[in-house]
Amino acid sequence: DSGVTQTPKHLITATGQRVTLRCSPRSGDLSVYWYQQSLDQGLQFLIQYYNGEERAKGNILERFSAQQFPDLHSELNLSSLELGDSALYFCASSAEGFIDSPLHFGNGTRLTVT
Amino acid sequence: AQKVTQAQTEISVVEKEDVTLDCVYETRDTTYYLFWYKQPPSGELVFLIRRNSFDEQNEISGRYSWNFQKSTSSFNFTITASQVVDSAVYFCALSEVTQGGSEKLVFGKGTKLTVNP
Numbered sequence: 001d002s003g004v005t006q007t008p009k010h011l012i013t014a015t016g017q018r019v020t021l022r023c024s025p026r027s028g029d030l031s032v033y034w035y036q037q038s039l040d041q042g043l044q045f046l047i048q049y050y051n052g053e054e055r056a057k058g059n060i061l062e063r064f065s066a067q068q069f070p071d072l073h074s075e076l077n078l079s080s081l082e083l084g085d086s087a088l089y090f091c092a093s094s095a096e097g098f099i100d101s102p103l104h105f106g107n108g109t110r111l112t113v114t
Numbered sequence: 115a116q117k118v119t120q121a122q123t124e125i126s127v128v129e130k131e132d133v134t135l136d137c138v139y140e141t142r143d144t145t146y147y148l149f150w151y152k153q154p155p156s157g158e159l160v161f162l163i164r165r166n167s168f169d170e171q172n173e174i175s176g177r178y179s180w181n182f183q184k185s186t187s188s189f190n191f192t193i194t195a196s197q198v199v200d201s202a203v204y205f206c207a208l209s210e211v212t213q214g215g216s217e218k219l220v221f222g223k224g225t226k227l228t229v230n231p
């Protein structure tokens with residue numbers, strides 16, 4: 001068990017809809033990373049938050065947004081969903097936003113857009 | 115930008131064979147970290163190893179061993195006496211400093227290993 005909790009485990013929704021994925025980091029970790037894993041793109045970095053503030057942005061679409069709350073949990077919001085957004089979304093956390101310790105991942109949320 | 119190449123898309127072996135998964139990376143950073151993760155069919159990402167760029171010693175953990183060669187920018191992973199439970203997708207990853215001053219991981223495309231009984 002990595003200590004990173006992601007909910008829900010599975011999500012099935014229709015095109016055009018909006019969903020929210022939730023991540024609780026390991027106890028004491030201040031930084032949260034979001035990754036998207038799709039068959040064609042592989043594991044792509046989306047965005048990182050550190051102690052409530054956005055720290056780095058990767059290949060995140062404008063239809064997607066994220067935030068980290070005062071209790072350090074994070075949510076990834078995906079809107080105007082398209083078929084191509086179907087993927088496995090991972091959250092990871094680290095203590096300080098640096099990869100000086102193993103980056104542990106949650107079990108992922110599998111999103112299916114129909 | 116950092117880049118990780120796992121040239122082997124799929125490998126199939128018979129149980130008890132040794133298998134090496136290749137990883138070649140590109141980076142301009144002088145300090146960086148290299149990782150291997152395992153993704154079994156159940157889907158989770160399991161951390162296997164982290165290696166600092168200054169530590170070129172090979173590492174062995176049970177049937178797993180890692181060969182880090184800075185001169186060739188490679189960080190290869192060998193499974194000795196493979197078992198069916200080793201069947202998974204294996205990812206090599208490299209740390210990259212972001213513009214915001216933090217770090218993220220850049221992943222290779224992964225190598226799917228199938229171990230047949």
